[in-house]
Amino acid sequence: MSENRQLFGVSDLRGKLSEHGYKMTPQRKEILQIFVEHSDYHHMSAEDVYKILREKDSEIGLATVYRALDLLSELGILVQVDFGDGCARYELNTADPKIHHHHHLICIKCKKVIEFEEDLLDELEADIAEKSGFEILNHEVKFFGYCSDCRKKGD
Amino acid sequence: MSENRQLFGVSDLRGKLSEHGYKMTPQRKEILQIFVEHSDYHHMSAEDVYKILREKDSEIGLATVYRALDLLSELGILVQVDFGDGCARYELNTADPKIHHHHHLICIKCKKVIEFEEDLLDELEADIAEKSGFEILNHEVKFFGYCSDCRKKGD
DNA sequence: TTATTTGCAAAGTCTTTGCAAGCAG
């Protein structure tokens, strides 16, 4: 589990925060810590994080979780992913290509989300960065269609 | 405007619907028509569509718009896109590579969305289809990072 | 000290659902 190289870890948090004029707080640290500890379980929503906090008897409020996730995303420590299931989900912005370069296949019939490991985007990213001046920290690729199950069951 | 080849047009709607056991209704036809007429303006939300309907003195209710967008997506006639701005957006599933293969650059600081025309995904799609049995109708690619404006203003 | 941050509860936004009436096939 700990073989993943995070682009940013809890130890870099204070620096990242003050760099942008924000303060280090135990709440922010604890929320980021949850992502590090659960790096095997991607795609956590605010509610997921909140549940884990309550199990740990933490006093952190849900609004604080939302604010922290927003902030950590803005700092590039987390990335927001969206499966159209009604809530924003987040994962660590990891440097591990196995994680960094996974794509999502979303069935438009049954809404199932399938992960797919494969990448061809480095070249594209470099090209975009050059042409647009955009500094890319992460990408998200989704393919929409019918999963093999739904294709079998008629169409 | 009409040079875009839609994968499916209003004329195919009846067939696509009955194929899946759904009925053709004036509401569904009218809502799809709006996307065809506004094919230059991508990314319409349910609310956007509803506003256009009201301007045309249409009696179609908002709930019906939501239901139609859902259905048209399920049929692969529309595609859902998501910019994390809190609402689901849709566009025609067009065969025009200029539209089909545009990507989105999303600034995690100012939330700006920049469109970028370029593609390298055909190969990847073919590979995924083969390995997973997934029938891909469309894809969505988003790059997250800092836009050139936000990079200039400190960071 | 002083501006930022937190927790709570209330408010807001987007979306879904229940149901009777209306329609398409």
Added chain:
DNA sequence: CTGCTTGCAAAGACTTTGCAAATAA
């Protein structure tokens, strides 16, 4: 006819916001 659809209003889910108290630097 019969089951799918619609429109409305109410409910629901997720997220944001106002504010006083707490706190990091």
